[in-house]
Amino acid sequence: MIIAEQKPFKEIYESVKDSEKLLVLGCGTCVTVCMAGGEKEVGVLANQIRLAAGKDGGKIEVTEHTITRQCDEEFFDEGASEKIKEADSVLSLGCGVGVQHIVQLYPDVVVRPGVNTQFYGATLQQGIWTERCAGCGECVLERFEGICPIARCSKSLMNGPCGGSSNGMCEVDPENTECAWQLIYDRMKRLNKLDKLMDYQPPKDWSHDRDGGPRSVSREDVLF
Ligand code: SF4
Numbered sequence: 001m002i003i004a005e006q007k008p009f010k011e012i013y014e015s016v017k018d019s020e021k022l023l024v025l026g027c028g029t030c031v032t033v034c035m036a037g038g039e040k041e042v043g044v045l046a047n048q049i050r051l052a053a054g055k056d057g058g059k060i061e062v063t064e065h066t067i068t069r070q071c072d073e074e075f076f077d078e079g080a081s082e083k084i085k086e087a088d089s090v091l092s093l094g095c096g097v098g099v100q101h102i103v104q105l106y107p108d109v110v111v112r113p114g115v116n117t118q119f120y121g122a123t124l125q126q127g128i129w130t131e132r133c134a135g136c137g138e139c140v141l142e143r144f145e146g147i148c149p150i151a152r153c154s155k156s157l158m159n160g161p162c163g164g165s166s167n168g169m170c171e172v173d174p175e176n177t178e179c180a181w182q183l184i185y186d187r188m189k190r191l192n193k194l195d196k197l198m199d200y201q202p203p204k205d206w207s208h209d210r211d212g213g214p215r216s217v218s219r220e221d222v223l224f
């Protein structure tokens with residue numbers, strides 16, 4: 001899923017304090033799971049804004065709504081469409097995709113981001129999420145038995161570790177980050193495939209990554 005963190009309240013408030021009719025719009029998918037922008041966060045943030053505006057003597061009318069997914073047009077029928085049209089500004093707690101999708105669907109409304117979108121990650125435990133995929137566009141997990149050196153090695157090394165791996169941890173952050181290449185080695189050993197590590201990995205084809213500009217996927221078989 002996409003992992004995001006809510007922006008500091010001061011930054012959020014600065015971005016919306018001049019609006020008169022503000023809709024705080026949550027998203028019920030990734031940002032709900034990582035507790036950055038779901039229904040609960042919408043409620044708390046809306047109240048914080050009301051309180052701050054009250055203190056400032058401002059007159060922001062704040063409404064709240066959360067839809068299943070901000071990145072899919074069909075879910076805006078869940079009552080969001082009317083509320084967006086009634087507002088002069090929307091504070092989106094969806095990821096950056098959600099914010100831009102609202103801008104595309106409702107070009108007359110001002111949309112502000114309420115979260116900082118971080119990465120594609122997994123839940124390690126309640127309150128801890130970690131990066132697992134960098135969306136490189138050409139998955140090579142098969143070659144590394146399911147451990148991604150691009151997303152999980154701090155230097156995205158494809159042909160073995162650097163000299164900074166120590167006790168299984170990465171030199172870039174020895175307290176918190178496991179060395180991806182230690183993980184790859186341990187995985188190969190477990191599967192009795194250490195000889196696979198002798199294979200030379202040719203330079204990766206980065207043309208599928210985002211360096212070639214914005215990417216699209218089109219599936220002719222499901223187009224209608
Ligand atoms: S190889 Fe690419 S697509 Fe596969 S997990 Fe790593 S970054 Fe993601």
Ligand code: SF4
Binds near residue numbers: 153154156166171
């Ligand atoms: S210590 Fe391991 S994870 Fe860190 S940069 Fe070196 S090889 Fe990559």
